[in-house]
Amino acid sequence: MVDHLTPQLRSLVMSRIRGRDTSPELAVRRLTHSLGYHFRLHKKGLPGTPDLVFASRSKVIFVHGCFWHRHAGCKRASSPTSRIEYWAEKFRRNVERDAEAERALRYLGWDVLVIWQCETKARNMGPLGLKIVEFLETAVNHFD
Numbered sequence: 001m002v003d004h005l006t007p008q009l010r011s012l013v014m015s016r017i018r019g020r021d022t023s024p025e026l027a028v029r030r031l032t033h034s035l036g037y038h039f040r041l042h043k044k045g046l047p048g049t050p051d052l053v054f055a056s057r058s059k060v061i062f063v064h065g066c067f068w069h070r071h072a073g074c075k076r077a078s079s080p081t082s083r084i085e086y087w088a089e090k091f092r093r094n095v096e097r098d099a100e101a102e103r104a105l106r107y108l109g110w111d112v113l114v115i116w117q118c119e120t121k122a123r124n125m126g127p128l129g130l131k132i133v134e135f136l137e138t139a140v141n142h143f144d
């Protein structure tokens with residue numbers, strides 16, 4: 001069985017083994033910290049357990065893997081070619097869970113930014129840094 005893992009399944013297994021400190025998340029943490037911001041990690045008790053929490057600003061950042069969280073239109077969000085229905089259902093639940101967490105957070109007065117794995121490449125740190133600063137420095141509009 002192990003010999004016949006598709007590339008998608010192989011990367012999925014590897015991403016599981018590395019656990020939650022995936023490199024995209026570490027990249028975002030390092031970048032945000034280098035910009036002078038302080039944050040908490042994986043704050044329990046908030047919907048979806050956001051990856052970075054800026055409590056005094058009422059803002060949270062999620063760093064989403066493109067494959068697991070189904071980044072729309074992204075080439076990393078390819079679909080496995082075996083057990084198609086199993087994966088479709090799993091992905092559907094992931095996307096639904098993300099949407100629910102985001103809705104609940106906004107309802108509770110939090111502003112939410114999702115950063116995708118594919119945005120965290122080393123060469124994209126400039127634009128990503130600007131995006132993070134803009135997000136953190138813009139006041140939350142609860143009447144959106």
Ligand SMILES: [Zn+2]
Nearest residue numbers: 066071074118
């Ligand atoms: Zn992506």
